[in-house]
Amino acid sequence: xxxxxxxxxxxxxxxxxxxxxxxxxxxxxxxxxxxxxxxxxxxxxxxxxxxxxxxxxxxxxxxxxxxxxxxxxxxxxxxxxxxxxxxxxxxxxxxxxxxxxxxxxxxxxxxxxxxxxxxxxxxxxxxxxxxxxxxxxxxxxxxxxxxxxxxxxxxxxxxxxxxxxxxxxxxxxx
Numbered sequence: 143x144x145x146x147x148x149x150x151x152x153x154x155x156x157x158x159x160x161x162x163x164x165x166x167x168x169x170x171x172x173x174x175x176x177x178x179x180x181x182x183x184x185x186x187x188x189x190x191x192x193x194x195x196x197x198x199x200x201x202x203x204x205x206x207x208x209x210x211x212x213x214x215x216x217x218x219x220x221x222x223x224x225x226x227x228x229x230x231x232x233x234x235x236x237x238x239x240x241x242x243x244x245x246x247x248x249x250x251x252x253x254x255x256x257x258x259x260x261x262x263x264x265x266x267x268x269x270x271x272x273x274x275x276x277x278x279x280x281x282x283x284x285x286x287x288x289x290x291x292x293x294x295x296x297x298x299x300x301x302x303x304x305x306x307x308x309x310x311x312x313x314x315x316x
Contacts, residue, residue, distance in 0.1 A: 174213060174312055177268055181215050182222035186260060190233040197230060197296060201260065204300040208308050224266040226311070231277065232259035238283055254288065257281040258299045264311045278306050 183206045188198045205226065206217050238253040263275040280302040282295045 174215065175266070175269060175272070178223045178266065179216060180218045180222040180224075181209060182218055182220070182225040183209065184225065184227040186228050186230055188230040188233065190230055190259075192233045192235070194233060194292070194296070197233065197258075200296060201230060201258075201300050201303070204297075205304045205307060208304040212308065213312065223268065224264065226262060226264050226307075228260055228262040230258065231261050232257065232279070234258075235288060253283050253285055255281050255283050256288070256292075256295045256299065258296070258303065260303055260307070262307050262310075264307075272311075274310060276310070278303050278310075280306070 183202065186198055186202045186205075188194070209215055210217055234255075234257040236255050236257070238255045257279060258281070259277050259279040261275070261277045264273055266272045280299045282298050284291050284295060288295075
């Protein structure tokens with residue numbers, strides 16, 4: 143019985159020590175410094191030549207939502223332990239492949255690619271080596287008219303972009 147109590151105390155002590163470690167590992171694989179409790183995600187302005195009115199808001203909210211859902215960090219508007227800011231630098235629509243037509247008409251796009259690039263600056267003052275500034279680019283190919291699929295393409299690309307940004311900021315496997 144004494145041995146069991148001693149083992150239980152040792153286990154509780156081990157858990158207590160591990161909680162005080164610098165990094166914690168969540169179920170998502172995120173490595174977040176224990177001191178990092180809050181993050182400010184600033185509005186990502188769309189500075190690309192093609193502007194979709196809702197893209198800035200959609201991207202910013204998608205990034206905040208990913209952080210809320212996959213970490214225990216509080217997303218705040220004021221002072222924070224870390225911050226993310228940046229701009230949407232490119233929103234591009236380009237043909238990927240063309241479809242042959244008869245001799246009287248010009249070839250048309252068989253498949254088109256929507257590409258979005260976001261420049262992100264992540265700052266964590268307590269540990270400068272975790273901070274970064276870099277562009278992230280993702281694309282999705284589609285057929286048909288952009289207007290009919292644009293919002294679903296944006297949602298899919300935002301999901302890919304926020305995953306890459308999240309992994310860069312919080313899954314430091316390097």
